[in-house]
Amino acid sequence: LITDIRLRRVLDSRGNPTVEADVLTESGGFGRGAAPSGASTGEFEAIELPANEAIAAAREHAVPRLVDEVYAGDQRSVDAALRAADGTEDFSEIGANSAVAISMAAAKAGADVLGAPLFQHLGGAFRGDNFPIPLGNVIGGGEHAADATDIQEFLSAPVGAPSVADAVFANAQVHQEIHDILLDRDVPSGKGDEGAWAPSIDDAEAFEIVEEATDAVADELGFEITFGLDVAAAEMYDEDEGGYVYGDQVRDTEEQIDYIAELVEEYDLAYVEDPLDENDFDAFTELTDRVGDQTLICGDDLFVTNVERLERGIEQDAANSILIKPNQIGTLSDAFDAIELAARNEYGTIVSHRSGETEDTTIAHLAVATDAEFIKTGAVGGERTAKLNELIRIADDAA
Ligand code: PGA
Ligand code: ZN
Numbered sequence: 001l002i003t004d005i006r007l008r009r010v011l012d013s014r015g016n017p018t019v020e021a022d023v024l025t026e027s028g029g030f031g032r033g034a035a036p037s038g039a040s041t042g043e044f045e046a047i048e049l050p051a052n053e054a055i056a057a058a059r060e061h062a063v064p065r066l067v068d069e070v071y072a073g074d075q076r077s078v079d080a081a082l083r084a085a086d087g088t089e090d091f092s093e094i095g096a097n098s099a100v101a102i103s104m105a106a107a108k109a110g111a112d113v114l115g116a117p118l119f120q121h122l123g124g125a126f127r128g129d130n131f132p133i134p135l136g137n138v139i140g141g142g143e144h145a146a147d148a149t150d151i152q153e154f155l156s157a158p159v160g161a162p163s164v165a166d167a168v169f170a171n172a173q174v175h176q177e178i179h180d181i182l183l184d185r186d187v188p189s190g191k192g193d194e195g196a197w198a199p200s201i202d203d204a205e206a207f208e209i210v211e212e213a214t215d216a217v218a219d220e221l222g223f224e225i226t227f228g229l230d231v232a233a234a235e236m237y238d239e240d241e242g243g244y245v246y247g248d249q250v251r252d253t254e255e256q257i258d259y260i261a262e263l264v265e266e267y268d269l270a271y272v273e274d275p276l277d278e279n280d281f282d283a284f285t286e287l288t289d290r291v292g293d294q295t296l297i298c299g300d301d302l303f304v305t306n307v308e309r310l311e312r313g314i315e316q317d318a319a320n321s322i323l324i325k326p327n328q329i330g331t332l333s334d335a336f337d338a339i340e341l342a343a344r345n346e347y348g349t350i351v352s353h354r355s356g357e358t359e360d361t362t363i364a365h366l367a368v369a370t371d372a373e374f375i376k377t378g379a380v381g382g383e384r385t386a387k388l389n390e391l392i393r394i395a396d397d398a399a
Contacts (some may be wrong), residue, residue: 002072002106004020004067005066005105006021009051011358017052018356019055020035026156032360036358037327037355039144040143045096045328046304046330050182062082063325073109077329078106118369122369127369131224131395132371133167134375136156140196140198141198145190149206150245154228155230156170157226157227158223159225160224170217194384196379211227220240222259226268226269227267227270229263230376231276256275256283261291265320273350274298275297278301279312284313297320297351298323300323304329306334322338348375350375351366351372351376360386
């Protein structure tokens with residue numbers, strides 16, 4: 001039984017306050033979870049409140065429904081209590097940041113009580129034994145860095161890596177290789193919010209550099225490394241401008257579909273996230289019809305880990321995979337529902353970090369527990385390596 005919940009403000013990787021929760025149980029179990037935070041958030045995500053407001057509201061409404069009422073290991077009951085305490089569809093009362101921190105902390109306390117690793121508690125005895133391939137953000141811009149590429153993320157995808165550790169090190173090596181290429185070209189570069197290089201170059205040059213870097217590292221390591229994109233096109237889309245704004249160039253919806261389809265062909269992209277606006281299911285359907293058999297077309301802002309939006313996408317074949325971010329929907333149970341619906345309909349799942357992160361490692365366990373195809377959690381930087389190193393440890397334990 002949960003006997004205490006402590007909530008506090010801690011720092012996220014951007015230096016903003018975020019919600020951390022501790023869950024304690026009668027039998028001495030303990031779990032701690034912290035909410036991440038997006039910058040290029042989807043319009044239809046659950047609501048993140050200012051951390052102090054979210055904490056005050058959760059103390060008032062959620063804590064009394066959980067303490068001495070619910071078992072930490074009974075994740076469905078924990079998350080149902082959070083939903084009941086909030087009373088809205090989008091967690092605007094207690095904040096999705098409070099909800100997800102408590103949901104993750106309870107899961108860890110539940111695992112602690114069982115004496116099982118979190119991935120085992122979440123995935124159960126009959127989970128699959130595949131490991132997710134890490135997608136490494138190696139160069140980018142968009143909302144994650146000023147004056148850099150228009151496309152938000154160029155993602156190294158070590159699809160041929162023999163192990164998860166090899167894949168993690170490959171992405172870090174691609175990240176270093178890109179730095180070397182930028183230095184050779186005399187292009188100075190800082191890093192964006194997720195640790196990717198954020199040089200002031202156009203997208204065409206970024207494609208050239210990422211292709212060169214992934215090829216070089218693949219040659220050296222002897223396995224296949226391709227790459228993918230998070231276009232984050234909702235951030236580019238401007239109705240008044242008539243389409244997708246790339247610097248001083250605008251592509252209308254048909255031109256955007258053509259452009260993405262050409263990129264898939266030219267670079268043999270493994271993965272394309274949010275290539276179109278979050279409101280344009282029809283354009284997604286058209287693109288998926290054209291290149292969905294060659295690549296993963298993934299909905300992030302399109303689906304926001306929301307079962308209703310995913311149902312609509314499935315109905316009209318708008319994509320073939322979904323990004324899973326627990327804080328977009330507020331609880332682990334809701335995220336599981338989206339994963340289950342995706343799996344039943346042969347949609348791939350990609351578990352993902354946010355651009356604002358903490359040292360919390362829950363998503364590494366979630367990805368392993370649910371047999372995710374990929375996990376997107378950066379390539380370098382402490383809040384990213386926290387997850388990547390946890391993946392390495394999980395694989396090591398499982399061996
Ligand atoms: P965000 O971006 O965490 O800033 O929303 C990540 C993404 O778009 O996938
Ligand atoms: Zn995205």
